[in-house]
Amino acid sequence: MNEKVQVGKAALWMTGAIASFSSMAVAGRELSTTHDTFEIMFYRSLVGICVVAAILTLTRKWHQVSTHRIGLHGIRNVVHFTGQNLWFYAVSVVPLAQVFALEFTQPIWVILLSPLLLKERLTTLRVISALIGFTGILIVTRPGAVPINVGMIAAAMSAIFFALTTISTKYLTRFASIGCIMFWLTVMQAGLGLLAAGIDGQITMPNAGTAPFLLLVGLAGLLAHYCITNALAIAPATVVVPFDFARLPTIAIVGMILYREPLDYWTLLGAMVIFAGIFLNVHSENRSQTATVRSGTPTK
Secondary structure (H helix, E strand, O other): OOHHHHHHHHHHHHHHHHHHHHHHHHHHHHHOOOOOHHHHHHHHHHHHHHHHHHHHHHOOOHHHOOOOOHHHHHHHHHHHHHHHHHHHHHHHHOOHHHHHHHHOOHHHHHHHHHHHHOOOOOOHHHHHHHHHHHHHHHHHHOEOOEOOOHHHHHHHHHHHHHHHHHHHHHHHOOOOOHHHHHHHHHHHHHHHHHHHHOOOOOOOOOOOOOHHHHHHHHHHHHHHHHHHHHHHHHOOHHHHHHHHHOHHHHHHHHHHHHHOOOOOHHHHHHHHHHHHHHHHHHHHHHHHHHHHHHHOOOOO
16 A cells, blocks of 8 residues: 555544544543543443444344453453543543543553563553653653642553553454454453442433433544544554544644643643653664664564
8 A cells, every 4th residue: 555545544544543532531521510430431431332233233243252262351441441440530620632641641651561461561662751751750740840639640640551552452463353352341340340430339220311422422432542543554654643632633623622621832842852752662673673673583
């Protein structure tokens, strides 16, 4: 495929991802006045079950769903459930641009945690990338200059849990198909959401005002990851990552228009520094893989 065509198609897929992530953030903010985060996760997972079941049926891939490594599926989904709840809480109390900026640190945590959990090598360049990323975090949060609230902590913690989700997913793909992973994701998180939402003995039912936003949250979450997966399938990560960064100015403008959130230039600057650290690592990994392929060195 022509390189310009690849970039163009990747841009279209990433536009879909950006629209999906931004829609999910706005829907989460709108739902927070009626539903708690556990209820949002429960209803989102119900929508996900319907979508995944329909896809498995249409593609005739139900045979791929198995209970092999079910314990690892459980661990992955508890971690992701925790991270997603922290994220939904953060979007309800923190400026959207700030949430997205802190969420961008997820790859930095993957760099640091992968050597411990996947036995991957921690190179000097990866350490430098992580340090650049943490510099960006300090610029966004500005400890000492502005008070650090619970929402900012929740946003930062969600990135750590999303990183753990990425690592566990990477490990799971050695044993399970994407369809199997998505099936247990939606089913297990529906159960977790129902259990957590029902602890206080009361679960708020959807109404005419919240049902469309709950549907949007469920569909947008699945669509966003589908778009990113397709973008990565046709273009290098060095092309996809810059497009993903467009999420920040997009959500900053959305927050300004819908919620009158001021443009925080420190947040934008910090996000750019975080992005620089991530892009440095992605670019070096791509160069390393290209060199390996050209030299004919076998990869593990």
